[in-house]
Amino acid sequence: MKKFLVIAALLVSMVVIYLYMQELSFSPLKEKEFKMLFPNYNGVGEKKCGIDFLGINFKGEVFEFYLYKMNNTKVDTSHPKFKNEWENKELNTEAIVLKWKSCPIDTATMALYKFTLTANNLEEKECSRLFNDELSNPKNYYSYVYFNELENYFLLYCPDKGNLYYIRRKGF
Secondary structure, three states: OHHHHHHHHHHHHHHHHHHHHHHHHOOOOOHHHHHHHOOOOOOOEEEEEEEEOOOOOOOOOOEEEEEEEEOOOOOOOOOOOOOOEEOOEEOOOOOEEEEEEEOOOOHHHHHHHHHHHHOOOHHHOOOOOOHHHHHOOOOOEEEEEEEEOOEEEEEEEEOOOOEEEEEEEEOO
16 A cells, blocks of 8 residues: 555656646747747747746646747837737637837727736736836837737837747636
8 A cells, every 4th residue: 555655646746747847848939929920030939937927727827928038030010920810719800919019008008908917016026027117118019919808918029138028818
């Protein structure tokens, strides 16, 4: 019996460690999405950090923040070129998408994203500390995909620093 409990504990521990490692390495933006966002994407988009505002949930993502480091990526205001879907969800006629636009964000965007952009104190986390400052920098660009008030995605790109901030909200 003792041997069985030890083996069961080891198996459970291995599964928990595996799921935790999968959570740490998860990146919602893949090459396909980067190519939609940037016409000259060169294959380098490295996830620097991510914050799951609701805690580790092993792929039940609800409200997350990511920071990517982009190398030599230029903004083209005719992009993003969404190809009928974003993160494997079909862009229907009710979805609102915005091509890259110079910061600061306008009042219509703030109305759509008020909760998403203000629900958490982003200054408290190292990963997101500079986000609000970057939102007001006129050298930066923002874009979004808005399906509804419970599912929306917000992107902020800082060309000078090569930082791409990505907020995902899928429920909540």
